[in-house]
Amino acid sequence: RAKNDGRNNYAFYTESLTQLSLEHLKLQSALYGAIEQNALYLMYQPKLDLVTRKTVGFEALLRWHDPLLGLISPSVFIPVAEKIGLIHEIGLWVLETACRQGVRWLSDGKHFGRIAVNVAGQQLQRSSFVDDVKRVLAETGLPAKHLELEVTESVMMQNPDVAISDLKRLGDLGIELSVDDFGTGYSSLNYLKKLPIHKLKIDQSFVRDIPFDTNNTAIAKAVIALGHALKLEIIAEGVETQEQADFLLQNKCDQAQGYLFSRPQLPQDLDAFLS
Ligand code: C2E
Ligand code: MG
């Protein structure tokens, strides 16, 4: 009887654990070994100037291929890494790997503009972040003018005063700073004006179905106007169709990134985008 209860309880708890939390437990334990097992790598997606169609840079996008779990999306495992405190180690690995790639391209005489690295909220909040970036630049030898950091709007607005002073120190080094996923968070325009940033990335949710979706079309136009009024460059992400690119160009969006031009690729497959 007692045994049966035990079994039933076990079954009950197993069933009541959501699929999500089970997946998360598996992800958590696998993620601890990911760096050592060489299971992480970076793909690079070109960013193009809409007028000249030339490459102005590449966004480094993290990939995790676990031998048992397969390929896991960064939108799934980055939040897990933040939760279990692994984001600092992973973030540094990404920064170092991207900077080394830049140095390799430089020594091969390939012009890539800037490599953009995504920065998670907890990375920016760490007091050593600016010094960590400086150290990686010094150790890898990548000049700061070849680095861009992408920070999401919600992260910048979480603690805007800290963000302002840290971003200013990074900007003073010559690093370009972009607000990622712009429009999905809540920006105080007052802070946006004070942030030492160079570029707004229009989130792909607003790029979808322009110029046919009238709401998105209005939002995209408004973001371009707002950004330009603040003397910021504007890049649209998730550009998949020629109609989107034409509309963005007509409406003076500066740059674009998306499957229309190129999917994220391995560095050795990017020669067409490296002049
Ligand atoms: P994000 O920084 O906004 O990156 C853009 C995402 O859109 C990427 O997804 C990219 O592959 C995808 N994308 C690019 N062009 C298109 C397109 O034309 N259509 C569609 N549907 N999607 C497109 P990905 O690589 O899965 O990354 C998802 C998110 O994960 C990123 O969003 C970023 O927030 C995060 N992430 C990726 N790598 C890193 C990293 O190294 N560190 C941190 N902290 N976050 C990262
Ligand atoms: Mg990004």
Ligand code: MG
């Ligand atoms: Mg983005």
Ligand code: MG
């Ligand atoms: Mg996005």
